[in-house]
Amino acid sequence: MxxxxxxxxxxxxxxxxxxxxxxxxxxxxxxxxxxxxxxxDATEQTPQQIESGLLSITAGITATYFDLASASDVASTVSAPSAQGLIPGKRGQKITYTLASGSGDAVQSRILGSISAPATSVWTEIYSKGYLAVNAETVGECTVNQTPGAPSWVIGNAPGQTLKPGESCKVTVTLSIPAVANISGKNVDVSRALLNLRGSASLNPLVDFAANATLAQVPRAEEN
Amino acid sequence: MKKPTRTLIASSVAAALGVALLLGGAGSLAFWSDSSTSTPQTISSGTLDLGSTSEVKIGATPTIKNCTSPTSCSASGAYSGGPLVPGDVVTATVSIPVTLIGQNMKARFSVAPTKTAGAVNTTATEADTALASAMTITIKKVEQTNFAGVADAAQSVILSSTAKRDIPVTVDVSFPWGATAGQYNDAMGGKVSLGATYTLEQIPA
Known part of the structure; x- marks a missing residue:
């Protein structure tokens, strides 16, 4: 076997x-x-870390009231409503919007924005009848232009103007109502006219102005 | 003794003598000879070697420019390592030490860019991921060979035998301007780790 x-x-x-x-x-x-x-054979390069930068905008608002007969402004306080509000021929209001590029931003930028208010019927009536005097001016790296025929503005930059990191654009809107307005050659008692329009003499918000703005990166070739 | 018997014996003796002569001649008598041993020749194998990671070095100061399109760029300036923004293109040259020894040594030298969202050994944030997606690495030139520039694509050249020398590799790191305003807003404040894998591979001579 x-x-x-x-x-x-x-x-x-x-x-x-x-x-x-x-x-x-x-x-x-x-x-x-x-x-x-x-x-x-093969080798790997040690990774190099690259970071992207930032572009940011901050917006602030302050309001002051002023005596039409005086140059001094009075700070607005929410707790004293009787000290607020437009008074024909007596008290006006300044609203200042501060729009700033972040100090840590990596680029210069251009600003594009607007300041406007909702078109309530009373507000529109007051403005359209010429009872309201409005004006806007800027401090800093921007310009403001009023929209024709409306109490609203466009914020922008002049040619070649940019916001560098940390720089700001301040837009101040000044509102006042005269005691007497000359409408079509006739003097109108604005206080009485407003009372008729609003139906009340009590403090009553007429309108909320709002600003919005966008910063857009500027190509480095256009930075200054 | 009969004649045939004598003849046979004589033939046998003659044959035996012939064989003996032949044998003896082959050993020492029939011709001269001499011999010698040559000096040993050492044959070495060649070398194919890429330098180590620590030998890889960034060459001249990297430059940076800002481009809103391939044909519209700012002037280049020295790049100090700051954060990049849309439109930025950083150009850097990296020197890779290569050794190719051998008469018939030829090798393909390849560069493959790599990018990883976030800093090394950290968890990537959304901004990191968006930045890694937006940024591109383009191999522009390896030694004297220019490339058309395909983003994130590997490139290679053929190298011949050479003593150890540095092969310059020029790359563009780009953060695109974007087609629309805010296209890369989600990449703000992000981090990305950029690198490359270098390969040296022998090819037929």
Whole structure:
């Protein structure tokens, strides 16, 4: 039995050896083109960190009232409403919007914005009848232009003017109502006219001015 | 002794003598000979080597310009490493040390740019991811070979046998201006880690 077994084993050994040899040869052939047949080397550069910059805008608002007969302004206080409000021929109001580029901004910018108020019927009436005197002026790196025929303004920049990081644009809107307005050649008692329009002499908000503005990055070629 | 028997013996003796002569001649008698051993010649294998990471160095001061389009750019100035903004293009040249030794040594030198959102080993923020998506790295030149400039694409050149020398690789890192205002607002304050993988691979001579 042992002899027979040994005879059977002999023919099996050869194919196994041949198969192993073929396998090794195949592995060598396959492996060759990838890692063995030629040389290569690789290295990686240490990553360099790059950061992007910022462009931001902040907006602030302050309001003061002033005596039409005096040059001095009176600070607005919410807790004393009797000290607020426009009084024909007596008290006017200044609203100052401060629009600023962030001090940490990475670029110069241009500003585009507006100051406007919702068109309530009373407000529109007061303005359209010429009872309201409005004016806007700027301090800083911007310009303001009134929309023709309306108490609203467009904020922008003069050609070549930009806001550098940390710089601001201040727009002050001045509102007042005269005691007497000359409308079409006739003097009108504005206090009485307003009372008729509003139906009440009590303090009553007429309008809320709002400013909104956007800073847009200036190409570096146009920075100054 | 009969004649055939004598003849056979004589033939055998003659044959034996002939064989002996032939054998003897081959050993020492039939011709001159001399021998010598040459000085051993050492054959060395060549070398294919890229310098280590620490040897990779940024060349001349990188420059920066700001472009609103490929043809409308500000003048270039030295880049001090500050934050980038839309339109910025930073151009830097990196020198990669390469050694290729061997008469038939030729190799393909490849540069593949890499970028990862955020600082190294930190979790990327949304701004980091947006910045990584917006920014591009373009291989502009490898040694004397200029490339058309495909963003974020690998480029390669063929190098011949050379002693160790630096291969200059010029890259542009760009933060696009954008097609519309605010297109890249989400990338403000982001960080991105830029790098490259350099590969040297032997090719048939």
């Amino acid at each position: 042992a002899t027979r077994s040994s005879k059977l084993r002999a023919p099996v050994t050869k194919p196994v050896a041949l198969a192993l040899t073929a396998l090794v040869a195949a592995a060598a052939l396959i492996g060759g083109p990838v890692t063995m047949a030629y040389w290569n």
